[in-house]
Amino acid sequence: MLKEHAATTATESSHGRMALIFDFDLTLAPSTLDALVRRCGMDPETWKRDRIEPLRMEGWDEILAKSYALVRLSRSGDVRITQDLVAEVGRNLEPYEGTLDMFESMRRTAREVAKDVNLEFYVVSSGLYDVMAATSIARDLDGLWGTKLHFDDQTGELDFPMLTVTHPEKVRYILALCKGLDPTGPNAPAHVYQDVPGYKWHVPLDQVIYAGDGSSDMAVFRFLHDRGGIALGVYKSDQVEGWSGMEQVDPQRRVQNLARTDYREGSELMQSLTLAVESIARKIALRQLSRGE
16 A cells, blocks of 8 residues: 555656766777777877867867868878778777676676666767777667768768767767657757656666766766766876866866776776666666655
8 A cells, every 4th residue: 555655656757777878989999080090001199180180270170170181081092981991990999998898797787786777878979980880899889879971872982971979969969868869860959958758758867877088078977967967087097187177177077986997897997887877776776666666
């Protein structure tokens, strides 16, 4: 009788689904852009200095500048960037140590807390979609969004960016994902901000965990922090200085922890992810209990 009463008076919608969302470049694996440029026989840092920085100084958006510089590289005659070459780069891109085992470890962690919880994995990144989709990581993802390239139907060669995901737009993609909307549909981006009743959401924002590597993720960190989600910062062992000065952008950084990109069992990052998944799984279990489920 008490259960029945609780089920009819619960004040929150109950969703048995949670989402673990990652940036990709320098979060799960090395830079997709750097890997492609290196495959084309060029040093990534030199190429960015000589080809991308001049565009940025002219006022180009950073992501568009990178895509346009790739088009120009392909048209230079030194190398043809084709879909097959890009896919080859993805197949050869090694994720960070322990990454591939992390997915099942997190699923197991969620099930141990609440057996009916459904943990989904997503990537929302400004990195190159066509490289990411060919990596060994892609098979474990429920969704993947990134900067897509278009290849000429006749020559098969890169000719234009098809879709770009700028750093601030990551918030829009995550909001669409959580509402159960297509972030790249014909009515995007305006339809993402339409009202969706709480019970229809695919994943509530306070049941989302996001991991990213720095300044490009600050908008997401703050967005989730203000809505009850969990944000984790990651860094390569030789790049922690990339986080210095972040307090000038956002005094709180709004990440629950900052850990090195080591996905092996027992690492600080895996401990952080495990605690985050457990926390949300317990929240789901409590909400289900309050509805008599």
